[in-house]
Amino acid sequence: MLAFESNSPDLVAPPPQGGAPERLGGHAGTVAFPPPRPPGPFRALGLQFRNMVASIIGDEDDRGIFFDTRHRPERLVCALVIKAANGLFHGTGWLAGPRLVVTCGHCVFHPRMGGWAQSIELAPGLSESTKPFGTATSTRFSAAQAWIRDGDKAADIGAIHLSEALGERLGWFAAEAIPHPQAIVGQVATIAGYPLFDGGYSRQMKHSEAITGIAAGRLFYPIDTGEGQSGAPIWLGGVSEADPAVIGVHAYEEEQTPAHLNVEANSGTPFSQDALQLIRTWRDMA
Amino acid sequence: MRIMTRSMRWSAIAATGMSLTACGPTGSSENPQSAGAAAPKVLSAAHLGGLKAGEASPAGRIVIGRGKDYEPIAEDSAGLAARLEKSMAERRQIGWRIVEAMLQPQPLTLGGQEFQVPLWHTWYEGTRGNAEVPDKIKLFFAKLKACRASNCPKTMEQIAAETVADNDVKDLGLSLTDENLVRMAPGQASGSPHDDLGRGGTLFSPSFVEHILSQARQIEGCPQLRTDESAPGPSPTQFSHCLAEFPRSAVMVKTAWKELDQGVPAPATDSGAMTTLISAGTWPKPPPMAAPGPDKIYTVESTGGQKYGLRAIHFSTKDIREWIWVSLWWSPNPNSDFGQDRPASIARYNGGVWANYKMCVTTSFVEGDPAPWAAFEQGQPQLAAALKASHQALVAKGAASPDRQKTTWCSNPDIETDDNNGATNCIGCHQYAASWDPDVNQATHFSFTLDPSRQARYPQFSRSRRRNNFPSDFTWTFRHEGTPQIIRRERERPPRLDW
Numbered sequence: 001m002l003a004f005e006s007n008s009p010d011l012v013a014p015p016p017q018g019g020a021p022e023r024l025g026g027h028a029g030t031v032a033f034p035p036p037r038p039p040g041p042f043r044a045l046g047l048q049f050r051n052m053v054a055s056i057i058g059d060e061d062d063r064g065i066f067f068d069t070r071h072r073p074e075r076l077v078c079a080l081v082i083k084a085a086n087g088l089f090h091g092t093g094w095l096a097g098p099r100l101v102v103t104c105g106h107c108v109f110h111p112r113m114g115g116w117a118q119s120i121e122l123a124p125g126l127s128e129s130t131k132p133f134g135t136a137t138s139t140r141f142s143a144a145q146a147w148i149r150d151g152d153k154a155a156d157i158g159a160i161h162l163s164e165a166l167g168e169r170l171g172w173f174a175a176e177a178i179p180h181p182q183a184i185v186g187q188v189a190t191i192a193g194y195p196l197f198d199g200g201y202s203r204q205m206k207h208s209e210a211i212t213g214i215a216a217g218r219l220f221y222p223i224d225t226g227e228g229q230s231g232a233p234i235w236l237g238g239v240s241e242a243d244p245a246v247i248g249v250h251a252y253e254e255e256q257t258p259a260h261l262n263v264e265a266n267s268g269t270p271f272s273q274d275a276l277q278l279i280r281t282w283r284d285m286a
Numbered sequence: 287m288r289i290m291t292r293s294m295r296w297s298a299i300a301a302t303g304m305s306l307t308a309c310g311p312t313g314s315s316e317n318p319q320s321a322g323a324a325a326p327k328v329l330s331a332a333h334l335g336g337l338k339a340g341e342a343s344p345a346g347r348i349v350i351g352r353g354k355d356y357e358p359i360a361e362d363s364a365g366l367a368a369r370l371e372k373s374m375a376e377r378r379q380i381g382w383r384i385v386e387a388m389l390q391p392q393p394l395t396l397g398g399q400e401f402q403v404p405l406w407h408t409w410y411e412g413t414r415g416n417a418e419v420p421d422k423i424k425l426f427f428a429k430l431k432a433c434r435a436s437n438c439p440k441t442m443e444q445i446a447a448e449t450v451a452d453n454d455v456k457d458l459g460l461s462l463t464d465e466n467l468v469r470m471a472p473g474q475a476s477g478s479p480h481d482d483l484g485r486g487g488t489l490f491s492p493s494f495v496e497h498i499l500s501q502a503r504q505i506e507g508c509p510q511l512r513t514d515e516s517a518p519g520p521s522p523t524q525f526s527h528c529l530a531e532f533p534r535s536a537v538m539v540k541t542a543w544k545e546l547d548q549g550v551p552a553p554a555t556d557s558g559a560m561t562t563l564i565s566a567g568t569w570p571k572p573p574p575m576a577a578p579g580p581d582k583i584y585t586v587e588s589t590g591g592q593k594y595g596l597r598a599i600h601f602s603t604k605d606i607r608e609w610i611w612v613s614l615w616w617s618p619n620p621n622s623d624f625g626q627d628r629p630a631s632i633a634r635y636n637g638g639v640w641a642n643y644k645m646c647v648t649t650s651f652v653e654g655d656p657a658p659w660a661a662f663e664q665g666q667p668q669l670a671a672a673l674k675a676s677h678q679a680l681v682a683k684g685a686a687s688p689d690r691q692k693t694t695w696c697s698n699p700d701i702e703t704d705d706n707n708g709a710t711n712c713i714g715c716h717q718y719a720a721s722w723d724p725d726v727n728q729a730t731h732f733s734f735t736l737d738p739s740r741q742a743r744y745p746q747f748s749r750s751r752r753r754n755n756f757p758s759d760f761t762w763t764f765r766h767e768g769t770p771q772i773i774r775r776e777r778e779r780p781p782r783l784d785w
Binding site for chain 2: 199
């Protein structure tokens with residue numbers, strides 16, 4: 001298991017249980033809403049334009065906005081407002097247990113934040129001004145030791161420990177380890193999170209693209225992301241997956257992609273079995 | 287795909303201990319600002335650069351409430367247009383009034399200091415760089431699709447209004463980056479109209495953006511229109527076959543910035559210079575330069591610590607159907623010629639820096655004032671001389687042209703810098719926006735209008751009125767910022783929406 005550190009003395013690891021897992025099960029939660037309507041087709045208004053101009057001007061932002069966040073998996077994704085000694089930050093996390101929100105390590109600990117976050121307010125399924133499940137605030141965090149001590153980007157994973165069993169109501173994501181890097185190269189993956197968009201961090205956005213590869217313990221992909229999406233879940237499949245399993249957390253933008261890889265890609269921390277064991281430990285601690 | 291930068295966003299303002307620069311008088315030009323005006327404060331994003339490239343954002347946030355819409359002149363549009371066409375004096379009075387409306391201060395408190403950001407600077411940036419309009423289009427379609435999926439009863443217009451009103455703040459930290467400001471610093475003599483005329487930063491008022499959204503279906507089809515230039519508009523109150531005309535509160539803004547340490551163009555616009563300009567058709571290259579300090583020119587400091595001065599700016603308001611075209615340029619001698627009638631009240635804003643700008647304005651293709659200079663001969667003789675010189679040169683040019691139109695003039699020496707662009711008049715060029723050029727069977731690019739070999743199609747380098755309809759209501763953004771294509775992309779993004 002990856003070693004970890006916490007900011008609170010009451011966060012004690014439970015006795016180890018079994019070997020490193022390949023999969024951690026999710027939970028459906030107990031909150032029920034009418035199922036979302038299937039998308040489209042929309043009614044045609046009778047006006048069609050043909051021979052549209054093919055060229056697109058400028059760069060494209062391919063992320064879509066998802067407003068109905070009452071259902072899984074949207075409600076399992078949390079907008080984070082991080083208060084730290086050096087100011088206010090924004091990030092994303094996701095429910096991974098009854099009292100556990102997983103994010104990247106640098107959302108809970110970063111030297112430039114002044115060390116550990118002081119508190120984090122999270123809003124599951126935030127959608128503009130609507131907080132369908134309210135907010136929760138935590139002051140108890142953990143992060144992989146290699147991230148805290150060495151800034152190891154391959155270990156950039158962290159935990160927010162909740163006092164309320166939010167996950168029992170809303171559910172939590174399943175998580176899976178990536179068995180072999182080559183097994184997922186070219187597969188479509190999705191990232192859902194809360195980037196800065198139109199002046200705020202209040203809209204859940206998703207985008208899917210094929211995974212580029214894994215190198216130096218990091219997962220690379222051309223999925224569009226933005227500021228505020230650190231810690232967002234990465235899952236295999238498209239944006240409409242109803243019950244996806246998370247395979248990593250988004251952490252870095254293109255500027256942090258090593259030049260020698262010669263790829264245009266963002267990157268995140270992929271889940272090994274050791275990482276899953278760490279998440280299981282965090283889940284059982286809280 | 288747009289690869290964004292940085293994942294976790296620095297959002298602190300008050301806690302960062304940033305330094306904001308209040309600059310003293312370092313410029314060399316005459317100082318026209320009123321005595322007692324507060325010293326200008328330079329809005330700075332440099333403090334946000336403290337977090338260098340890494341896991342936390344170096345860009346940061348300078349969040350300001352989006353300014354209100356422009357309040358159009360309380361006068362019947364047609365009556366106003368007729369009045370202005372006949373009188374240069376009234377035209378210029380309205381021009382300065384519009385400038386003052388655009389400068390209305392929007393308060394911003396940073397680090398305990400209060401800044402006054404001009405109204406126009408809080409509006410929506412166009413489709414390049416800090417692309418706020420495309421974000422609104424994306425948000426609009428997401429809302430529209432969600433509404434359709436749930437059979438909600440809202441109209442397109444209602445959703446457009448909600449989209450513009452929603453979370454309506456502007457992050458100046460994203461705007462004041464070197465990348466964005468350099469992009470809005472057109473070169474003086476690159477020789478490439480495609481580069482220079484197409485550069486510069488656009489901003490649009492809230493009602494302009496809302497109209498884009500509510501007319502999205504029509505705008506998406508604009509590139510397919512091939513309306514003959516002689517065809518009348520679809521109705522007496524609509525001259526565009528593509529979209530409903532913009533509301534009177536709509537405003538288009540174009541800005542041109544310059545790194546202050548590189549100097550700022552200082553064009554002459556006196557009577558002699560105007561005669562030369564109209565005759566030659568092109569502003570002098572290279573232009574004379576000056577070195578104003580931040581106390582003399584509207585200045586911002588980028589995230590990288592570079593100071594940029596606003597060397598020129600266009601304001602186009604839909605007060606009248608064919609828009610009022612106002613243009614300002616910085617001058618080291620701001621109280622002469624085109625600055626001689628500037629109201630003293632302009633010096634009230636931003637510590638007086640706006641008193642260093644000159645202004646031209648046009649509201650029609652044809653000059654309807656038989657002696658545009660006459661009203662200024664007594665009180666503002668240099669302005670009168672410059673107007674007289676330009677008018678007489680234009681009349682001479684018009685008489686020599688096949689269409690013999692006596693046209694207006696308004697050309698910004700810091701924006702309209704390409705060949706044959708110095709003697710143009712804003713409205714003329716914009717009449718061709720989103721039009722189709724049958725000679726070459728392609729959409730009109732505004733550089734076509736400056737091509738001497740195309741003057742049969744674009745007489746007097748576009749100054750003359752040629753069209754009876756105006757496909758995009760005079761807005762080049764549909765052609766040169768790709769608005770229809772952005773609309774189509776967001777409409778077709780899954781789940782696709784069919785109109």
